[in-house]
Amino acid sequence: MSTPLAQRSQAELEKLQEELSAAYKGLTAAQGGNQLKLDLSRGKPGAEQLDLSNGLEEALGGDFFSADGTDTRNYGGIRGISEARELGAQLMGVPANEIIAGGNSSLTMMHLVLRTAMDIGLWGDQRRWSNCPTAKILTPVPGYDRHFALAEHFGLEMVNVPMNDDGPDMQAALELVANDDNIKGIWCVPKYANPTGCTYSDAVVDAIAALPQHAKADDFVVMWDNAYAVHDLDEHGEQLKSIRDAAITKDTQAHIVQFASTSKITHAGSGVAFIAGADNVLANLEKHMAVFTIGPDKVNQLRHARFLQGRLKEHMAAHAAIIRPKFDLVLKSFEQELGSFDIATWTKPKGGYFVSLDLQPGLAKEVVAMAKAVGLTLTPAGATFPGDHDPEDRNMRIAPTFGSLDEINAAMDILTLCIKLASVRKLVSDQT
Ligand SMILES: Cc1ncc(COP(=O)(O)O)c(C=O)c1O
The missing domain is CATH 3.40.640.10 (Type I PLP-dependent aspartate aminotransferase-like (Major domain))
Incomplete structure (x- = not known):
């Protein structure tokens, strides 16, 4: 269990900032010019979910009445x-x-x-x-x-x-x-x-x-x-x-x-x-x-x-079986990577298509831009407010349904790294 960022000394924060910056730079270098294409912005069903309804095509069997x-x-x-x-x-x-x-x-x-x-x-x-x-x-x-x-x-x-x-x-x-x-x-x-x-x-x-x-x-x-x-x-x-x-x-x-x-x-x-x-x-x-x-x-x-x-419930249970592990992955990653740092809060929905994440004020746009620069597309910061204006610039919408588990895993590594780096940078600059 690590100490919340806000309780760390300036020296500790600076050291952590160096480590995280190196990890972030490493992301770009590791791609060797091949930009990643990950996306947590789309509130769409994934292909596996769409496949659950391919039977629609045969549902009429020629009887249109x-x-x-x-x-x-x-x-x-x-x-x-x-x-x-x-x-x-x-x-x-x-x-x-x-x-x-x-x-x-x-x-x-x-x-x-x-x-x-x-x-x-x-x-x-x-x-x-x-x-x-x-x-x-x-x-x-x-x-x-x-x-x-x-x-x-x-x-x-x-x-x-x-x-x-x-x-x-x-x-x-x-x-x-x-x-x-x-x-x-x-x-x-x-x-x-x-x-x-x-x-x-x-x-x-x-x-x-x-x-x-x-x-x-x-x-x-x-x-x-x-x-x-x-x-x-x-x-x-x-x-x-x-x-x-x-x-x-x-x-x-x-x-x-x-x-x-x-x-x-x-x-x-x-x-x-x-x-x-x-x-x-x-x-x-x-x-x-x-x-x-x-x-x-x-x-x-x-x-x-x-x-x-007569099969709506069973059909929705089949959707849930596909998307629940994706939500679990997102929540586990937030908990493991951000939980003890005390730098963000997030919702734990029992259904629907989204997780809502609140960062420290003033960081949402920066995190979305940082993620974009290394190949991860997120819902634009501010999109959850009229006029794209989140007065505190802190809310982010995470949409885990569309990608595969591997893609979400890779995306969460990037997202949580960007959040940690942006948060520690802010604390360092606030303290100097
Ligand atoms: C709250 C809400 N309403 C409506 C829609 C879109 O619905 P439809 O496809 O029926 O137009 C969405 C899609 O994300 C949604 O989240």
Whole structure:
């Protein structure tokens, strides 16, 4: 057990800095001009995971008719076939008649909801976010960069709310929404959040369901992106309270829109995405959708429903068996290499796709650049905050799913070396 860096003498730190610098220089030299190409930035399933769903191709066996007799090869059925909505119901824990099953991306669905909320209205009345010159949305941070990109795309100002271990800081969120009618919504990744991996507690789910009641804006929307609803790393997984049940108690169902997809269940690029919401909201979304499509890819929906029918749990367990050792490797490496130095903290998620790492303030950009210089690509520092601006420059998102165990091992050696070197350098320079 070594001494935490902050308790070491200047002489000890300088010696360690020399050793680590030599190891870092050695990395470049060892490559002999052949730049490594390692990557911990991609929150994508690896090839072995994708292979789990190759059976999709045979799932139809030439039978394109859904249970109600719909010929899925033809146009129509804007809300999706009933089998696909049943699958969505299973993922999201809501009745199938409260679901639209769409194309391959839940981000497209989120775009649809924001576009409708902005310009068309989600409730068939006069309420439109664009009536307000400076519409804003709450962004729990660290959070998902594509949520920030969507908000930016629609000109929504982002208001950061800190993420705790049990979800967003609800006291801060409540105060903000109660006092500012420009705040129109909140982004949520309620289970195995991107990137912290936390699952919202029951109290947080209740408080979020109540937000529309307390909001000064009468057109407040909870964007409930449950992308990792069934993505447990172990058999039991964490339990997320149903936002639908909570919203029924508070009478706020019309202000909660849920999203999910099969992107990280089957094939990330060719899955099925879902929206769940109140009748009135779905009806208004449907009207808007009907302008740009005559219906979703129902053949793909049917393939998915048949392929996953009665075996979703077992299928997700097969994913977990592939990715759990990768998460274990990342966590073991942090523990072994950084634990006793006391220079970083990291999350230990029970599911999802990411580990969130906090360094000493001011070091994230430097570490990402140092790793890049020796062939390791990491998620850009700041990406977990709106405008790519991490005010403390300390958060990093680690995505262990895509690479092989050998690649992750090599990547972690580099990452932990860069973190140690950057941290010791900072301490040395702080003390001189
Ligand atoms: C929280 C979250 N939502 C949505 C997505 C993307 O979903 P889809 O592929 O359904 O567009 C991701 C992908 O990383 C994600 O992490």
